[in-house]
Amino acid sequence: MNQNIPEYTLNDGLKVPAIGLGTYSLKGEEGVKAMVAAIDAGYRLIDSAVSYENEGAVGKAIKRSSVPREELLICSKLPGRRHPYQEALATIEESLYRADLDYYDLYLIHWPNPKKDLYVEAWQAMIEAKKRGYIRSIGVSNFLPEHLDRLIQETGVAPSINQVELHPFFDQEEQREKHAEHGIVTESWSPLGRGNDIVQHEKIVRIAEAHGKTGAQVILRWHTQLGAIPIPKSGSLPHQKDNLDIFDFELTPEEMDIVSSFNRKDGRLWGQDPGEVEEY
Template sequence: MAQVPTVALNDERNIPQLGFGVWQVGNDEVVRAVQVALETGYRSIDTAQIYGNEEGVGRAIRNSAVPREEIFITSKLRTSQQSYDDAIRSFEDALQRMGLNYLDLFLIHWPTPAQNKYHEAWKAFVHLQKEGRVRSIGVSNFLPEHLDKIIDETGVAPAVNQIELHPEYQQQDVRDFHQRHQIAIESYSPLGSGALLENPAIGDIARKHGVSPAQVMIRWQIQEGLIVIPKSSNPERIRSNFDVFAFELDKDDLSKIAKLDKTDGKIGSHPNEMNRPF
């Protein structure tokens, strides 16, 4: 079983660089998926309140032979729960659903700037971390201006920002900002929501190394120093997405992938436009 490298966070903790995402995996189906992931060697599981599968994730973790302290568990706060008190209650509800007494990482899922409450949620997160109920705190889909606001108000920078990032949306300017502030980037939709699996350049690199296009993109993220969380409920793909440590992309491969970046490559919602409560 391959040893997954870790990324050092700004709070002196570490997170596995390759994790397992469970977006769009139902509460019952997620139990088996997480079990397969843990058996394969994943030690980081990423869920969210809006996914509706925290209970199943918790059940899989409790039933696993892998000790709880060896598993890095992430969940995310609903956008409708961003007031200080709501954030605290929502975190407690998440722990209860999962049957856990702490989380390794808790994220604000979206800034939803029209509500103008994400800074209140961040203050609640800082409190929860000081209490030791969550080991690390972070955000998701935050732009530099959102990050500046919460850092200015609390003096605490997120350990992680989970954002869309893949070969056609590489976000180099945003990555430079994060590096200056020592905020680790965790990439979701690392395969471009599947759209890049047929990309000719990715396909050429995959054939060169005798691997799949998905493995090329996951390996690229790892070599870029990013945290990556591919998701699947298919056992074969779960195992394949983990099998990325026996090959290495060379300079020519990396150069070809760098050229795939597009200014309009974003697939998901823009953080300043995602303002509906959920």
């Protein structure tokens, strides 16, 4: 693993790097090339999902890269339509077949889909998949505090990670506090606020100039100092390298407050409330 990237130890003992590569929309040959470039540049945590329809490309990139499989941490996610117990187990097996892998390092339930009320059943399947050796560490994505409480109460097993929408417009303070209570690591999807120009905001640019960094690097550093793992998506090698280059400087408490000042009560950029969203 890149020695410049700090690690977190999850509640089940798995060590993961403090930044990863998001692969949403990285597909086909171009996606494979982008992922190979990212791995060769130093990324070791690669985030995918059944719904991204690119597990095959991830598997191909692993085989083409110069990094041994055992040094990589590969993640995928269970879609909402596959929450029933037996379907969940079969889906995890199919994920492995598509990527041509013997195991996933991380596997997450993508959304709780609370209206269907099958996420506890899906979690039980995840626990079984881990026992079978399909997965090294099991977690969730987009789970609200009440969903986490129910999983733990009914199964006795806390997720190792919860991947949630987190960016300066939505800093998820209460959610992160809940994670800390249960020893759950926070992972940030859309860490740069996809589709917004916050990286060019004058306040962010001023901080960036003070450190000789870019606006994107400042925001990614903000994530890591919050204790969250950002997983920015980029198919561009220069951007991939820039996104990794965030561990040689530190934001002051005042600068952290400036970035956090963009937070809004409900700053979700696409209105994807996990209490309402039904993901299939």
